[in-house]
Amino acid sequence: MLASGTQEPAPPAPVWVSWGKKNWSGDADAGLKVQWLRKGATVTLIATLHDDQPVPAADASAKAILAADHLELWWREPNADSSRAVQLGVARTADGKPVATWFQPPGRKDKALPTLRWTAPDRFEVDLPVSWMVPKPREGVTVHDGDMEPPSALAAFSVVFSDSDGKGQETLVSTTEKRPSAGSFSSLYLAEPGSRYPRLSKGVFSWVTIQQGTTLRELVF
DSSP states (O other), X not given: OEEESSSSOOOOOOOEEEEOGGGOOOTTTEEEEEXXXXXXXXXXXXXXXXXXXXXOBSSSSHHHHHHSSEEEEEEOOTTSOTTOOEEEEEEEBTTSOEEEEEEEOOSSSOOOOOEEEEEETTEEEEEEEGXXXXXXXXXXXXXXXXXXXXXXXXXXXXXXXXXXXXSSOOEEXXXXXXXXXTTBOEEEEEOOTTOSSOOBOGGGSOOOOOOTTOOHHHHHO
């Protein structure tokens, strides 16, 4: 997945039916389009859903959201136990009100929910602080750990649409080929603000010392 740092969101990320394929009859039954947009220290998820039998949540409780058609956002916190994932469940009530709850709360002290909104009956947006997903760059470091050059970044993040059709969880459409878990994430690449694509860290490149008479053939072979 790619989060563009420009005014336009990145193209949709690939998705798969990761569970319940026998119950799935096509995108009209349960479809998911995932796009991302970065604005400074915030990244916005834009999710468009297709569902032929919408099932709203009765209230904001975890039980009601799980029983309804809902989105699940999974991510790994910076410097956290790799076996643990943060899980946020999001749905809407019959009157169109957005509701959300932590299925697995974050490890930080502040457990406040992110800003979320349903901008259309089939479109949901959530604003997430970049600091929730990627570690703060170390000051005074010119070659950073990892593949991205800050403020570009790489996060472990999965987006899941759970289709109910009024019979409980029937199908999962997600940005992972396998059923989402704490050990199975998509990669979310965050471009720096103002740029469409992320910047690779200098440490990724294999630098070769050359002499004045070095030829291109010697570098290639």
